[in-house]
Amino acid sequence: MSADFTVYGHFASQPAARVVLFLRMAGIPFDYRHVDLKSGAQKTPDYLAISRFGRVPALVHGGAHLSESGVILTYLAKTTGRFGSDETLGRYRLGEWLSWLADVLMPLQRTRALRRFGGDPQAIPYMDKNAATGLNQMEALLSGRPFIDGGAVTIADIFAFPWIDLANEGNIDIAAYPAVQDWYRRMLAQPGCATQYTLMPTEDRPAADWD
Template sequence: MQDAPNGEGDGERLTLFGSFTSSSSFKPMLFLALAGLSFSFRTVNLKTGAQTRPDYLAVNRYGQVPALRHRGLTIVQSNVILDYLARVTGRFEPPHEQDRWQAREWLSWEADAITNVAKVRHYSRFRAVDPAVMEYFRPLAEAALDRVDQALAGRDWLVGEAPSIADLGCWGRMVFMAEGGFELARWPRLAAWAGRIQAMPGYAAPYELIPKKDAEIARR
């Protein structure tokens, strides 16, 4: 079994690399918090370009966050990390096979559709772009939010009768929607669903949950 890099503990220790401004980082952080799991956090400062340095590219060749190291494996892409964590911990994994596949279907769709919410937020806060760019992405983001709101008609969770990686992956990307100018109250079912997630023990907003520096997170 391969040890974690740079003496960061044995291979059984979960080590998550991420950034406190990143919705992609928030998704696995939220899983770990709600599951009550201990882990090591290694911050990757996107503002200073730490994601493009050779030491981090050796972890994630795409130069992105997040990345997870565990049991000698390196897992990248936030939704793949959610899939992995659900498989190895059994948490937020639907009990029925059809629902397990549907949860992963939601994660794939999220990466294609809800990511537009993150793009609008990014262009609103971190990078000025031509207004035509926003005119293109904002309707796509709103359509994705409409789709989730409609999917929640008559149900509490996106898949099955309990929260799953589908809920964590979708809300984890939407969580910064206000920074993109989206009013959560516009989508009442989505707002109620978000409230249920936020009421779960261990939940915290991204800027409270994700450390700004390297940290050892111990939970029972």
């Protein structure tokens, strides 16, 4: 099977990890292109022709050039028939989940970024408080259901996974949220799922080199 998809990303990018995670869990071949964010490769004319916002991830599929992980996951679900919904209302419902998750769990990404990549240390207590609020909402959601939308993995789970996976880099112990921790373990038990630093290449990787 030829690789119809090309993903552009960076190993430390949680949004990029979502796209790689989807394709690995779906068992779909793809080429991977490493974007050296430190050197500014994301702002070069060649890359901006692929991703107009100059960010990772980006997806190329035929003549389609897409950016922003939630949009890419929605596109992949519709295009491949995996981890989405066959019904129009179901697709809108998953869109609702992506919007909600981006709101309540974004502080996890922010508190990780402040600690790992630097920033105003005075912002850390505020982000920590917001991260705890979001995780409490996630805990309530996952109490009594195996996955975010119900009984099966969807793009909502794939969207949320990298934030929970690297929560420790934001000084967050997910053991304090048992339903979230159980969900995380269920996700890791799914075929193709792996932790971010296991999953993400640090250099270009053609489809044939994925094992």
